[in-house]
Amino acid sequence: MEPQTGKKPADKPWFDPAAPFIRQSSHTNDVAIIGGGIAGASCCHALNQRGIKTTLFEQQDTLASGASGNPIGMLEPYITADNSLSGQFYQAGYQHSRNLVRQLLAEGEDVEAAFCGVLSLPANPRDATRQQAILDRLSHAPKADTPTSVQHLDPKAASDVLGLSVSVGGLFYTDAGWVNPPSLCRVLAKQARMKQGIHIARITHIQGGGARLHDQQGSHLGDFGAVIIAGAMETAHFAQTRWMRDYMIALRGQISCFSNALLGDLKVNCVLSHKGYLTPERAGLHVFGATFDRHANNTDITENDHAANITQLSLAVPDLAARLKAGALGGRAGLRTTTPDHLPLIGPAPDYAAYLDAYPDLDKGRYYARYCSAPYHKDVYVCTGFGARGMIGAPLAATIIANQIAGRKPPLPPLVQEALHPARYIVRAIKRGLLTP
Template sequence: MKHADIQWQQGQPVSTDFDDIYFSREGGLEETEYVFMRQNGLPERWQGVEDFVIAETGFGTGLNFLTTVQHWLAKADVSSPTGACLHYLSIEKFPLSKPDLEQALACWPALDAVSAQLIENYPPAVKGFHHIPLFGQRVVLSLIFGDAQEQLPNLHAAVDAWYLDGFAPDKNPDMWTTAVFRQIARLSKPGTSFSTFTAAGVVRRGLQAAGFEVEKVKGFGKKREMLRGVVTEQHEAKDSAPWFALPRLGRKAEGNKHAVVIGAGIAGVRTAWSLAKRGWRVDIIERQAAMAQGGSGNPQGIVMPRISLGDSAESEFYDTAFFKAVRELNRLKQQYPELRWQQGGVLQLASSQRVRQQIERLDCAPELAQAISAEQASEIAGVEVTMPALYFPQAGWLDPVQSCQLLLCDAGDNVRLHTHSDVTSMQYVDGAWQLLDAEQSLILNAETVILANASAVSQFSQTAFLPIGHARGQISVIPASMHSKALRCAICHEGYILPATRGEHVIGASFLAGDDSVAPRHEEDEENIRQLQQSLPGLFAKQIPIADHRAALRATTTDRLPLLGPVADEGFFAEHYHDLHKGKAAAQYPAAKYLDGLYVNAGHGARGLTSAFLAAEVIASQVNHEPLAVSESIWQVLSPSRLQIRGFRKGPGS
């Protein structure tokens, strides 16, 4: 995305794109407090509530956000429940660069204590939803980079207060359109308020037409008037895809915040962690003797982006998931320095036509990926590289087993792990799921269950329709050579090699779809070595001994995206959506129906270490009735029922 074009005039930022200032020269802090906080009745309205949702058009320098956060942290804990959370959603089409953000916020030393965390976690200019928990989960910033007219329809939230900011209507008319006002109303509920610095007639009339009661009040400083208002009736929104509809959000219902997660790999442990940080009690059920014994059990794994050609929901998910993973791993390493997370960058060699096309057509933020020459790749790697490459400067490698252990430790007493427990069936009785073993004995019951047990999610009668499979993968461990000891970063080719630890390299990995054996095979070791020697000749001698090896199964889907979210009521879907191929209007279909309290988080394939962190937030935000952690369009391509819907659209026999 394009960064904001900033000029600095007398120490203050001015947008050259819109010829307008970012904050008032008469006192930006005071303006924020008067225009946005006071006119929305804050902080009084959030006293005693479990959570509060603010949405903003125009993040700019983050001044409104930081001022609000400072008040939230000072006031909310006094009278609000333990674990109260401020959800702040802000859309920005032209994000400031990090240096410009730092320079702008330096104007407000009173905000230094809160601005430091924003600056540390500020994402690169990559389109999409950047989900950023701050201040020990007491604040969640969803910083949404993109055009407001495109991104507002993608929000799934129940907003309590709107900050309608951005540049003036005559400078930036696209921010103040009928379509924008309608989306603002769609995301509001009775009692939702708004305020804005402008008193322009087009804004007043547009908000009134959308269902707001609007009044003019005294403006800030020399500005004579501004607008504020409130919604008095529920806005009935028409869903363009009711078969993907999630329940409309409102105030959280009080209830038993207890969940069971089945599966103790990275997806399950991270999901349990995300719920625990929201005040949930979580039991993890694992059939093996310890956590992370399946696909998450390799000694090292790569955390890197997945580059797609073209702009798509898939590429947006993996881009934002990658930066989410990096932020969370860096946070975890700050807390636990022993974490084996080495952010040394990753090289993807141009060893295939697909990668060569990606290099030729690369158009993304340099923080995500860079196209470099063989000479540049050699300098980064510390060993000779003979072909061009994609360089992912923020990527690295991780010890998956240790990361699961530390996440469980960080979750504290809210999470309990039960090993040697194999759930073979489920039944829904009296509003709760009973989880049964092979003898039909009760293991646990809970109102909320998340299936994170890889391809085994489809073993239950309720989820047998889920389109999930598996692929065998085998890694090999080889002794480091005199030359390979100099390797400084992970290198991917048709396989991959990781820097030496304890005198050995992990290389890999085979990919055999449908093969369910986990017994190591000599021929797969040989293939791993062949690919390595073909792509990095001279790094090793011709004969490379095998020190160790390991095979495991990856859970896969046909479209290479995970299954995330509530499990569909299969019978309801078949009854109501079977004729989608006939092209009837969406309004003729009812909203989707899901099995109460049953969710799935599986199918991450070979990118689980990258996608698991954001995926856990997608699940936790749904379970906890929060604003969705990704856009609606992304969730639709992750929905567990997406392939079922595609089949209905194609028609019988297709």
């Protein structure tokens, strides 16, 4: 029998937190953030709120130039009937994002948003069963654990709330709504030092702690106490995170837009969420969609995708869809990044080779062992993989990372934290005997 010393696998040292970074006077700024979408901007805000300065690097000339550049993003609760780890994270994320936007509006910040409610309609009998299960769970949950005010509406009440005729009833989230992502990104990042039009090609470790950034020409762009990689698929382009490319999936999505004038006597009063979604008017336009395509990596606008969005919309509001023609629509396409388990990658960047050396025998089921704490690339963090849920996932993720960097208590239960940890895929593969040193 092996000696009963050291840590047990149940203690999961491979998910131990990274050591907080140490400020050094030689650093040009405290934390560098790569990526100017909702994830990167949220990281700026979370760190700035904790008194930590930030420099934001965006390779395009403007913030929110990728998937975060859509004119409207839904602030819709994501609730699961079984209270899964995914549901727990996004439930907490929705509450965090909703409260954050409300706070910014109350402070007079220039964020475009409206809490007009979200009407969620089932697309099939399975969805209807799931909605009823959600109602049942929430009705028995303590008020403190209920993420939002929700009520079930019959078809007539749903039609009255939406302003368009619908044939089925559904759930109405009264305190949900929408936000304009670019305006939110600008406000969240306004205290950061901005470096736009700069492509970060390499991150190197500084002796004694910290990270050094280099551009494509090899030029040194600054020394920082830590760096957060908050891009999309670009996250896997760095030596420290290249292994993640096997666990990151690009999803092309195209939205469609039409003028408010096309509505005529119709009106959209709230956000409609069905198999797709439809928004109220913003700047004279309504947005609907969106497509999901794993097999394309371009951002060209196509009439075929417009037609697909119209077909999808017709399942919920056929009267409106009948007025739309693919050739007359505007739109925008972007690439979202998701993962196989549909949860983001949030936390310190694992040292892939060191993980294989540190935990080579997890597949053997050893109960007692002397396992070391998780080996990381010092002072490097990742924040990516939100798919279509960046608005309700990224601000909370930024809080998680900011707390880790500052050495503060995590805001979520341990099991949820572990479900988000970037090393989860390495650990799973080792346990299945798929990886060896």
